[in-house]
């Protein structure tokens with residue numbers, strides 16, 4: 001997605017050879033106009049998939065997930081990372097280990113919000129090692145629903161998550177794929193047009 005790549009080039013800050021800071025439009029401040037276009041792009045890419053729910057993980061996945069759900073005419077379910085005071089229903093839970101943060105967290109959703117009839121689109125802001133996506137897929141599997149695909153705003157193509165998911169036959173749509181952050185510069189993977 002050209003407009004997203006331009007925004008990353010203009011405002012992204014390369015913190016190291018593996019970390020890109022995009023606080024100005026995705027992780028701390030949100031650009032709602034760009035976010036709406038991101039939602040439209042995901043909706044277009046999954047328009048024929050028969051999506052009934054969009055599932056994301058708090059917190060930075062929420063904005064792109066809501067915009068996508070709005071376009072698709074469905075609702076968004078937010079997997080929670082912390083045990084909330086009100087999240088006391090029957091839950092589907094999964095463990096997510098972050099190699100970046102060196103911590104494991106338990107993510108959960110209420111059984112009320114995804115059922116075996118659902119066809120779920122998973123949306124997240126970043127894809128690195130794929131652990132969050134795998135945890136969300138685990139939750140969908142527990143519910144008996146189907147995973148229709150995964151939509152990612154920024155994929156770090158030099159980390160293994162994206163290709164591992166694609167090798168499992170999952171449709172992974174990343175709006176910007178970063179090939180490298182070496183030398184303090186963002187280099188995007190060339191898009192193969194179809």
Ligand code: G4P
Nearest residue numbers: 019020022058059060098099100126127128129130131132
């Ligand atoms: P994984 O799920 O693909 O295995 O990713 P990882 O454990 O590496 O990511 C942990 C957290 O760090 C996630 O956010 C993820 O979105 C974020 N992240 C990973 N790499 C980058 C990066 O290069 N830049 C930025 N800005 N974020 C990155 P989180 O802890 O779930 O936080 P939240 O932002 O959703 O609240």
Ligand code: NA
Nearest residue numbers: 060061124125
């Ligand atoms: Na995230």
Ligand code: NA
Nearest residue numbers: 027060125126
């Ligand atoms: Na994040």
